[in-house]
Amino acid sequence: MSIPDLEALHALGPAQQPTYPDKGAVDAAVARLRTMPPLVFAGECDDLTAKIAAVTRGEAFLLQGGDCAETFAGVTADNVRNKLRVLLQMAVVLTYAASVPVVKVGRLAGQYAKPRSSDFETRDGVTLPAYRGDAVNGFDFTSEARIPDPQRLVDVYNSSAATLNLVRAFVTGGYADLRQVHTWNTDFVRESPVGQQYEAMANEIERALTFMKAIGADPDEFHRVDFHSSHEALVLEYEHALTRIDSRTDLPYDVSGHFVWIGERTRQLDNAHVELLSHIRNPIGVKLGPTTTPDDALALAAKLNPQNEPGRLTFITRFGAGRIRDGLPNLVEKVTAAGVEVAWVCDPMHGNTFEASSGYKTRRFDDVIDEVQGFFDVHRSLGTWPGGIHVELTGDDVTECVGGGEELLEVDLGHRYESVCDPRLNRVQSLELAFLVAEMLRKA
Numbered sequence: 001m002s003i004p005d006l007e008a009l010h011a012l013g014p015a016q017q018p019t020y021p022d023k024g025a026v027d028a029a030v031a032r033l034r035t036m037p038p039l040v041f042a043g044e045c046d047d048l049t050a051k052i053a054a055v056t057r058g059e060a061f062l063l064q065g066g067d068c069a070e071t072f073a074g075v076t077a078d079n080v081r082n083k084l085r086v087l088l089q090m091a092v093v094l095t096y097a098a099s100v101p102v103v104k105v106g107r108l109a110g111q112y113a114k115p116r117s118s119d120f121e122t123r124d125g126v127t128l129p130a131y132r133g134d135a136v137n138g139f140d141f142t143s144e145a146r147i148p149d150p151q152r153l154v155d156v157y158n159s160s161a162a163t164l165n166l167v168r169a170f171v172t173g174g175y176a177d178l179r180q181v182h183t184w185n186t187d188f189v190r191e192s193p194v195g196q197q198y199e200a201m202a203n204e205i206e207r208a209l210t211f212m213k214a215i216g217a218d219p220d221e222f223h224r225v226d227f228h229s230s231h232e233a234l235v236l237e238y239e240h241a242l243t244r245i246d247s248r249t250d251l252p253y254d255v256s257g258h259f260v261w262i263g264e265r266t267r268q269l270d271n272a273h274v275e276l277l278s279h280i281r282n283p284i285g286v287k288l289g290p291t292t293t294p295d296d297a298l299a300l301a302a303k304l305n306p307q308n309e310p311g312r313l314t315f316i317t318r319f320g321a322g323r324i325r326d327g328l329p330n331l332v333e334k335v336t337a338a339g340v341e342v343a344w345v346c347d348p349m350h351g352n353t354f355e356a357s358s359g360y361k362t363r364r365f366d367d368v369i370d371e372v373q374g375f376f377d378v379h380r381s382l383g384t385w386p387g388g389i390h391v392e393l394t395g396d397d398v399t400e401c402v403g404g405g406e407e408l409l410e411v412d413l414g415h416r417y418e419s420v421c422d423p424r425l426n427r428v429q430s431l432e433l434a435f436l437v438a439e440m441l442r443k444a
């Protein structure tokens with residue numbers, strides 16, 4: 001299998017691409033990226049495919065989470081550690097409380113490019129190009145900052161490399177050791193009811209580990225975890241420059257991340273994103289919104305996974321709490337009836353965004369839970385496996401989504417709203433979600 005030309009992809013008229021003012025600068029950035037070493041190895045991508053195949057078979061659960069949009073300024077040790085920590089805590093809750101293996105995938109080390117509903121943003125009568133993520137332009141509301149700069153693609157590479165380096169050190173160097181289950185529950189979260197619920201569970205895990213050690217299990221078994229990176233494959237220059245032929249298999253892999261997905265706004269069947277991802281061998285996802293027909297989903301599966309290999313393709317549904325119970329059954333039923341091998345994952349964020357009266361984009365914690373519950377209900381009624389959740393979250397104590405045990409209100413949003421795109425669950429809300437999903441999984 002070959003890699004399609006970048007020019008040929010652009011000729012398809014891809015949606016949501018930056019309009020760069022300087023073609024020479026784009027060529028220089030792409031040429032630089034083509035010389036850079038891979039961020040991930042093809043064999044690691046294959047390992048993740050095998051894990052997602054277990055999700056497809058109903059034997060494992062996918063936890064995929066992280067920022068809506070990473071930022072270059074956010075590449076700090078604290079920020080990366082906090083995100084990893086909340087994901088590890090969520091994974092341990094899901095694994096222990098539901099007795100199911102959890103496949104851990106971060107929305108990190110590459111999640112820098114954003115599709116937007118509008119090409120422009122207006123503030124106080126001034127209209128400028130929309131912010132499209134640090135991969136493309138700057139968040140500052142000035143005309144200079146909003147000009148797309150291809151040098152940023154090289155910065156994406158470097159920031160992703162730094163993030164991944166730290167994540168790899170954390171997950172192999174002892175931080176993710178299951179015996180650290182208490183240590184992850186530090187500071188403010190310990191004081192919250194969900195922190196105490198976690199603490200009680202951590203005590204049980206500790207006892208179980210002591211028991212296993214006593215009967216001769218090797219403690220090094222608990223030392224490291226598998227953790228994978230993922231992002232939306234959006235800017236074609238970047239993803240194309242990092243698509244390489246694997247020397248083992250002679251097949252193309254996008255080595256910018258282990259798992260890449262196609263967004264709701266770029267999943268047109270005959271367009272560039274589907275074309276490029278149809279050629280790579282990574283495990284991939286496609287976001288499916290409420291307008292997706294069964295024929296759309298079947299055509300995407302035929303194009304993206306013609307051999308119908310389990311683990312290759314994940315459908316990430318994002319219908320909204322109000323639409324999932326009516327909309328999802330027909331899709332799952334027809335795709336299942338056609339014998340398509342796919343992991344079904346629920347993104348309970350993107351169908352539930354609204355603007356608060358203060359102007360902040362937000363989501364209600366209850367809507368998030370309601371959509372996940374609807375997802376479980378639909379799959380239970382059809383006898384299919386609710387394979388995972390895909391969430392926007394952060395390890396910090398932000399105030400971006402309303403509700404949850406802390407009962408955050410719309411008036412609280414301004415207190416600590418740090419997302420440069422969509423509102424994320426904070427650490428307490430993320431842990432609460434994990435306990436509620438564990439309960440749903442137990443019943444499933």
Ligand SMILES: O=C[C@H](O)[C@H](O)COP(=O)(O)O
Nearest residue numbers: 068114115116117118421422
């Ligand atoms: O993260 C997803 C999209 O980029 C985001 O939801 C679009 O937001 P917008 O409607 O503010 O452009």
Ligand SMILES: C=C(OP(=O)(O)O)C(=O)O
Nearest residue numbers: 068263264265287318350
């Ligand atoms: C852009 C995103 O989602 P969607 O494509 O589902 O709107 C996202 O995951 O941030």
Ligand SMILES: [Mn+2]
Nearest residue numbers: 068392421422
């Ligand atoms: Mn988002």
